[in-house]
Amino acid sequence: MRITALAGGVGGARFLRGLLHHLDSRADGPHEVTVIGNTADDVTLHGLRICPDLDTVMYTLGGGIHPDQGWGRAGETFGVAAELAEYGAEPQWFTLGDRDIATHLVRSRMLGLGYPLSAVTEALCARWQPGVRLLPMSDDPIETHVVIDDPEGEPSADGTPAVKAVHFQEWWVRLHAAPVARQILAVGIEQAKPAPGVLDAIAEADVVVLPPSNPVVSIGTILAVPGLRDAIRATKAPVVGVSPIIGGAPVRGMADACLSAIGVQTSAAAVADLYSDFLGGWLVAPGDAQSPMPEGVTLRAVPLLMTDTEATAAIAGAALDLAAELG
């Protein structure tokens, strides 16, 4: 079975770990999993190109992730960061671990030599052996910026409050998504092309899976890469998704702050609606089983909390079961 999954960071990575665990337990293998990773929260800090979502998937599936926080490296140290602070190097709101920095050094060096991000990601994965083929959604730089009010800016002539755009990471990490997102912009996405292999992985999949990643800044930006959403609409494979919302709140992270920005309710049904042009099956938590679903979407209610790998494997198994029914 060829499974193609879109993925953001922590939620997507944990789901994928469960998926691989589930696949390992099946007798009908081997199976191939291709992951199309979000790159729109990538950022350049201290001259290093950082791909938080790709790295979270790579570290999680490769056994290097910090087990509790779900991002960053296990056994991390912070010698470099402490020194950068001594130099007063900005920003100081994003702390890079020493182990993590090695990844960014290898990546930045390869990018500087002209290798595309997809080749860099493949090289990094040669070490981590994540058990999936990890593809960036695009080799072209795309960065999510968030438009927020600027209390120090001049209001416009008609009294509209001043706004400013900050990098997604600044809004998310430094500001904890507290300032209302007036707009969320994926800068560079119109000119971006899907990375090599991305469209084929969708066209040739037996199942396409949407893990419970952020529907706006992770899945949403992946789908916004020109040609990508059309490929998902066109694939013959059933498309099944796992709701990132349980009972009106995100399972993890601050997806509600992102959904509000695009005028979408924080509910399992509203998220399914974002995907209604291609979604075949939708897993929701038992409490959301009565949600009105978009036409053509088959609802399935199962416990959705990814409390451990076993529980997550069960969710992934339920998603594949639903796909098999739809297929």
Added chain:
Amino acid sequence: MRITALAGGVGGARFLRGLLHHLDSRADGPHEVTVIGNTADDVTLHGLRICPDLDTVMYTLGGGIHPDQGWGRAGETFGVAAELAEYGAEPQWFTLGDRDIATHLVRSRMLGLGYPLSAVTEALCARWQPGVRLLPMSDDPIETHVVIDDPEGEPSADGTPAVKAVHFQEWWVRLHAAPVARQILAVGIEQAKPAPGVLDAIAEADVVVLPPSNPVVSIGTILAVPGLRDAIRATKAPVVGVSPIIGGAPVRGMADACLSAIGVQTSAAAVADLYSDFLGGWLVAPGDAQSPMPEGVTLRAVPLLMTDTEATAAIAGAALDLAAELG
């Protein structure tokens, strides 16, 4: 008193620490020390621009140096390097410490933004407060390469063995200067200009000092920056030097391997001869007091082992005393 010193790495830095200690003890201060640092052993590794000699001076005078080895940071850790090795990132013969990497990150980022090395060095020194004005000899990239035999190469038609050029750091750090240096090349030096402030610091000095740095790859390359040697010849200040050779052997490092490459004997007199067009005074060890000196060079014999800061301060004081006699 305005003192301008040329300096390489460990030997130069230790001498300068002694010089500052000596100046602190004098009643006729304040004194200004400008250091013109060698940049020809700079190297780019893992995408980071590394300036070993500038950093050794900065860390030594700023109190951050590893006390025993004389280079690198005290209390250093190696989290990044261990991970780089896991990735198989080359080269692995040059191990970068975490604290040190922060310096290179700040430098590389600023260089990437277009700041010249002199501005970067000033910014780094704003933290370290080395007590001197530290100037790179040039803002233009200059790299010392060493021509060595290539046992795997094809000999030429006339039977001349094949040679290859390696970066100075590879010869020095990886190969421990063991392969005979057929030639030592300062790549880029013909096109280089002295960094801002360098020529003025020489012209306006009351004393010019040559610490016991490597006469070929440190002092030699500084002097080879176009215009720099002429400025030292032209300055009205007395020029005094400290021999890096005691009794036919380098005090530290592998200067003999470099001297052989340029056909110069490893002796205090032969090194003085390299500087004979501008040298006024030359400090040698007591055992070298009978050396024949170039005409016009005043010899002074004092103990030259920089065993601790006090001993080094005495050497620096003797150098300044000699300059005062010449002045």
